[in-house]
Amino acid sequence: MPRIEAVFTEKAPRPLPQFSQAVKYNGMVYCSGNIGLDPATWKTVEGTVKDRTRQALKNLSAVLDEAGSGLRNVVKMNVFLTTMDNFAAMNEAYDDFFTWDPKPNYFQLRGPKLQFRPPSLPQPTTAANAMRHSSALRGVLRNHPSALSNGHILSACPPQPRFLLPITTTTTLRAYSSSEKPPPLNPSAANPPSTTRPPPLNLPNRTPETSTFSHLFATGKAYFTFYKTGLRQIYTNTRVFWPPQGGSPPFPPPAPNTRAALQFRARWRHDITRLPQFGLILLVCGEFTPFIVPFIPGVVPLTCRIPAQVGQLLRKGEGRRKLAREERRNKGGSVVGYTARALGLCSSVWERVGLGVPEALVAGRVNSRLRFLAEDDRLLMEAGGARALEGEEVRLACVERGINVLERDDKTLRGVLHRWLSIVGRKGLSEDERQGKMMELILTEDKDW
Numbered sequence: 001m002p003r004i005e006a007v008f009t010e011k012a013p014r015p016l017p018q019f020s021q022a023v024k025y026n027g028m029v030y031c032s033g034n035i036g037l038d039p040a041t042w043k044t045v046e047g048t049v050k051d052r053t054r055q056a057l058k059n060l061s062a063v064l065d066e067a068g069s070g071l072r073n074v075v076k077m078n079v080f081l082t083t084m085d086n087f088a089a090m091n092e093a094y095d096d097f098f099t100w101d102p103k104p105n106y107f108q109l110r111g112p113k114l115q116f117r118p119p120s121l122p123q124p125t126t127a128a129n130a131m132r133h134s135s136a137l138r139g140v141l142r143n144h145p146s147a148l149s150n151g152h153i154l155s156a157c158p159p160q161p162r163f164l165l166p167i168t169t170t171t172t173l174r175a176y177s178s179s180e181k182p183p184p185l186n187p188s189a190a191n192p193p194s195t196t197r198p199p200p201l202n203l204p205n206r207t208p209e210t211s212t213f214s215h216l217f218a219t220g221k222a223y224f225t226f227y228k229t230g231l232r233q234i235y236t237n238t239r240v241f242w243p244p245q246g247g248s249p250p251f252p253p254p255a256p257n258t259r260a261a262l263q264f265r266a267r268w269r270h271d272i273t274r275l276p277q278f279g280l281i282l283l284v285c286g287e288f289t290p291f292i293v294p295f296i297p298g299v300v301p302l303t304c305r306i307p308a309q310v311g312q313l314l315r316k317g318e319g320r321r322k323l324a325r326e327e328r329r330n331k332g333g334s335v336v337g338y339t340a341r342a343l344g345l346c347s348s349v350w351e352r353v354g355l356g357v358p359e360a361l362v363a364g365r366v367n368s369r370l371r372f373l374a375e376d377d378r379l380l381m382e383a384g385g386a387r388a389l390e391g392e393e394v395r396l397a398c399v400e401r402g403i404n405v406l407e408r409d410d411k412t413l414r415g416v417l418h419r420w421l422s423i424v425g426r427k428g429l430s431e432d433e434r435q436g437k438m439m440e441l442i443l444t445e446d447k448d449w
Helices: 049-066 084-097 127-133 145-149 213-241 259-295 305-329 335-344 349-353 357-383 393-399 410-426 431-442
Strands: 006-009 022-026 028-031 107-110 111-115 165-167
Touching: 022 049, 028 049, 049 084, 213 259, 259 305, 259 357, 305 335, 335 357, 335 431, 357 393, 357 410, 357 431, 393 410, 410 431
Parallel strands: none
Antiparallel strands: 006 022, 022 028, 028 165, 107 111
């Protein structure tokens, strides 16, 4: 069965993290919409409608070239204009790019927009459509209201798609083989933005001349600044995830179908759901928040975790894994339940009462986490493996996989993570076999792998 493959190039504007610029399926290329954005600045090019049309077509051409096709293979294209007054300028630019006959289009008026639609194109199967939607590989560029109001060229597929721009090509799709040369290092594809991690905490040094009150006040102020910076990072990530209408994001989002995009999306969702509760705590407690959060660690966003809290969570997690591994060796029982305990996916009440975790209560959570780790492993290997990760990301990746990180340097952890990827990434493993390997590694000390 043909597989769906996402397409990405730096020569065209980046889409949102959950989307791509195009997908290849069964010898065809399905492109997302393009408007006249400069990929270097993420701003609409200056000039006339013709200039913006040319830029949009340049973006589309770059995506098709990356997919192994080209404009010459286009058989269908939708072009939307806000007014017929822009038709002549758009058509001049269109003729500059499509110089052959017959050109891949005809047009019909649809409401306030003008749609160009060439002869119909065979659509992928229903299963392919469902897969493309569920895996977020279908390329999408957010609807650009300013483009519509100013009459720029537009053929967009917003998150709730209304328009599809399919383009055909004879490109042959091929899966990556482990016997081939491994992909080169791509740190930008492996590491999410630093705004998904806590900012530095700069505590003041106390000198003999500093009074106790002054030192405590300066320390409280430093903590408050840390929390404000962390909240500001959540706001920044939100603007990257959902750019404001008519504006540009603070920085380009990670490339789609990469580990950077996967982690960016997951961490943003984790933080945004905890923002209301934590914001209220910070508003009420102010500089005293560091004394409160150790008792309610679950409501603290990742970007607002102070080093002491991070260390506390790591020690608690490693103790929990040690106990789960020992009980499994001594008592046996459900591997799924022990995995849930080792990864912190269930309440600690089960440990305190000395009962095993009912598999039915945690099977869904464990399966969801293992599927996430499998996707993270795949994307990390495509980006070059553990070598592509920054030091902080190595530690975070190990924690997610139940690997102890306290009192271990980055080099050691990078080697352990590499061994994990080598074991679970073996060619020919089914999904169930891969999940079984993961649970065995989680419930075993890495020195015994």
